[in-house]
Amino acid sequence: MLRWESGRVIAHRRGWPGVASLQVEVTGADGAPETLRALAYTELVGTPQVGETVDLNTNALRRGLGTGGDAIVVSRRDDSPDAAEIAGHMMKLRYTPMQTMVDALDDPASPHYARISHARDVEGMPVVVADLHSSLAPIVAGIRAEAPSARIVYVMTDGAALPAAYSRTLAALRERGLVTASVTAGQAFGGDLEAVTVHSALLGARHVLEADVAVVIQGPGNLGTGTGWGFSGVQAGDVLNAAGVLGGAPIGALRVSEADERARHRGLSHHSATAYGRMTLVPARFPVLAPRRAGDWVFHAQVTAQVEQLIIEQAARRGLVHELVEVPDDGLLAALQALPVRLSTMGRGLEEDPASFVYGALAGRAAASLIV
Template structure:
């Protein structure tokens, strides 16, 4: 079901690369609301212009993505931009878009992708929540300041890669070398048809030392064991493994989540990495010799052993516990140019949520030899 409403643009607000934030007045009610526009899809809305909105998220009061979306500018159709390739993303939706993918025969990178056979042992950090991205980057940089980090934006949540203000800022600040939108996701610096080709592109086109694979903003959860979009992370682990990379799990951990199933080690991490993953990976936890080690971190390690390593071993999959020290990580997290937030909680409210993602970044960086 789509909720359509017409509105008039009355002002522009600060946006970010690939996204315009607008203040619009709903024609039918006169109320003023916030709306987002993607210039890639609609062109640039101007003040005083009438726009057609999809207000599903706005009217449902959703958190992430809870704004009106500009679908069209009826009086100003954007000019068609011809591209060399023929790849379509958001396929068979009314907003399907043509992209130049690195694995398209018309791409300048096609020959590289044709001959790329593996990842040469590149570490691949895999997480389920988009909020982990900056913390992983901080962890990598704390260990290997010169490392080239590439972010693969999967299609489990927000399809437009530009919707991530976090990734856009990290890219602008030089903390990410590139963003690659994979699958049905679109709008990255580079486009790829699959996570597999995105990983190969990260290594052989973008020159990544470390790649981070995470869905975009807007994780969808149901409260059931398997009904959450982040479970797609298991597929990224498999892709990294079969291509000769080294998968590293960014564990979802919290000491402040009001839901018992997400306190300590989240049941989502247990499902993704303990039950859905069929390839070995490294599981970064706090080193017991670290000054910050406490009963909480001991409990998390025990949960990892019982809920991830044990179930995986029963299926013949040998995960590896990877103790990591925290020295400098909190400072690296505090120095990030983006606001850390997960489920409405920041670094002060829920430090463990970001610390364990940073541990994964440091673990991955320690596996590189050239940084």
């Protein structure tokens, strides 16, 4: 069920491309005025002005959720924007009250349709896959550390947040030119290009946007349940399969943590073990830290052993040969610190849990070495 509330816009907060951030005054449960922070996706509802009455979805906000814990503007009582005319007929958020028409690159009306129709593969393009959106910036840092001029295209899947505009990380990386462009696949929307599937998104990244590397991750808001298969990042295995089927070089960025209090996520996360060790149907590369003499090597040696047992050997029992790739981390910490975004995963930053970010950067560096 949806929780609806209505209120009046009283101020604008600092937004970012695709998102208007607002302060909205509503009537609280006790009948007194209450001020909420609300987000308006401008692609869907335009930019509400101060004094307007807006209808809000407050499900996540009232439940006290972290990611997604904002009120969302669903409609404007006083002024609704005119819909922009587009040539295509592809619908995203299909059969919901907010379904929106997009110009998808694989739509027959698209100027890219002929190119996508004739494209058969991605020509060996490295495709880095991760299950958490917080891996995006570290992967980009790793690529840039090795290949500063690489054209990096982010493909956002529909496992978590659906509007690409929700990601302030993506907005900052795009603004600084660290990510060249984005493609939103499936029900996700708002990228520089829209695609019906991850497969056509990868073809578009390579043949329309001329990507050297594609990074494929769900948006913010991974959904997990604590069960073996009940997490939205499980689709990372499917994405590796798509990359392999299309003739790419699939690379799995490992979810690793030194600080997570949950045993199932400490060291190598069970999410990576499941998506990569049990779901993949194509050979892929899995970057780990190259051996070194430093005092913290014990932890990384344990991670490597977990990867060998839970991913490499698990896949081998199904007749699949994965590759463990040892990657040095020289300069990667500095590259992570230089990023124009705040690094955070599960509420922890770079200082609290460096491994969570370093392994993304290792995957990026491994991908950069395969650019052709």
